[in-house]
Amino acid sequence: MNTSRFILAVVLVAAVTACREDSDDPIAAVDTASGTEGTEVVQEPASEQPDESPPAEAPPPPVEGGGDETPPPPPPLEAKLDIDGLPLPDLSSSHDYEAYLAAQPKYYTRISSPFGNVDSQNNTPFDNRVTNAGANLGRVIFYDVRLSANNSVACASCHIQKHGFTDPKTFSDGFDGGKTGRHSMSLSNAAYYRNGKFFWDERADTLEDQVLMPIQDEVEMGMNLFDLEVKMGETSYYAELFNEAFGDEAITSERISRALAQFIRTMVTYESKYDQAFTAGEWDDPNFEAVFSEQEMLGLKLFSGFPGTERDSLGCIACHQTSAHTMDQAHVNGLDADTSSDQGAGNGFFKSPSLRNIAVGAPYMHDGRFATLMEVVEFYNSGIERHRNLSPDLTSNGQTGGTPIRMSLSQEEKEALVAFMEALTDENFLANPIYSDPFFPNTVEGQLQAQQAEEQASEDTPEGGK
Ligand code: HEC
Ligand code: HEC
Structure with missing residues (x-):
């Protein structure tokens, strides 16, 4: 009847007792080691002292037939830390990024795709193709708070998977409490932007250049690359990851850049x-x-336009191109008549990230001015401003800088546009473990979740077999 529960209880109690008696608690050992090495330990773990309470006495024998008594309290959870006293990634699972990329649908890869060929927009350089080992390393770096000067912020702090790798905050919080000057950008389909430039203002010429910039940014991460190489060399795990990705253990900023770019692609x-x-x-x-x-x-x-429609396409696809919904180049979409406070790439031109996963990526535009997709649609419908460089695609006379178009959309049409953009949300992508935080399983919360999942699983197991 309750034999499996009984066994579970005994095992748990035995584990607790063993843990309490074991003064060589791995976490305590880690703390001592990092202390004597004199490395900069910024985040002290919550509890450093091994539990002083006497080892638990023999557990009260489980009462026969009473399967519902409260189980013994589990040992207190602590975050698992690395030899430098900072978070330790869980590297037990490896992911097949190459297979995921190879499984892209035909209309992404074929020359004759509807709305144009996605793959021709690919900005992957020949000398930095995605490999499993490279992307795997990139994932660890992307989630590692060591990249910021005070170990408080990772790339993932401002590029959050469930938001399509952007930030729900209008302006993101940097490592030292400062705010970024623009809204964070979605990284969905970042590989597809033909000219290969990055940022709203395209100031990075390649993704390989871009990924090192937030690390050194005074607001975002405040780190310098030399210190970062040293810091990464003081961990237990990077040397091996670099070896797997690049053939030897050297940790260089060039390799950091390549791995991060691979992961993002x-x-x-x-x-x-x-x-x-x-x-x-x-x-x-x-x-x-x-x-x-x-x-x-x-x-x-x-x-996008579509054969057999009574109404003309609004031509959104002219700028948000192909089935990847990424841009061809920066444009002026008429957000402001006067762009002197932020000229973007110059003269008011801005890049937009892909509209894939846009519904979970609010707020919108480089300054996060719109809170909802309906506000965006209303802007295109009635709010486009006259600007000297306004794209001809958004004027009524087809001239650059011409009269802003007024779309006169009905409520039904506005809602339809929003519904279409919502259909670009990819739940698999937003929860795909290949992009998940490798440090999470070793946090207190992560261990708690794993415990709960285990308990859930054991409760779900039918007792006594068939
Ligand atoms: C403090 C928040 C913050 C952190 C940390 C941060 N980013 Fe960003 N990221 C932003 C913001 C804001 C932008 C847009 C900035 C701009 O265009 O001026 C951006 C833009 C980008 C872009 C450009 C996307 C495109 O389509 O052009 C990439 C790629 C990117 N970040 C990757 C990273 C990587 C890799 C890291 C870690 C090394 C990182 N970010 C760390 C906030 C952050
Ligand atoms: C002339 C080119 C052009 C056309 C046509 C165009 N857009 Fe845009 N779109 C842009 C630019 C440029 C941006 C970024 C502007 C900025 O932030 O300064 C943008 C941004 C957006 C964003 C916000 C993206 C983000 O990550 O915040 C959405 C949503 C959007 N457009 C939807 C549409 C829809 C819907 C249409 C058709 C009604 C459309 N666009 C037509 C150029 C265009």
């Missing part, structure tokens, strides 16, 4: 409802419409 998203629709059929295939609701279908037509 794996962030390709292709499992949204939009993708289900495309996978189901081509333009004239009725399956296509079977996946999309009528409303999403109307949104698609407005956004």
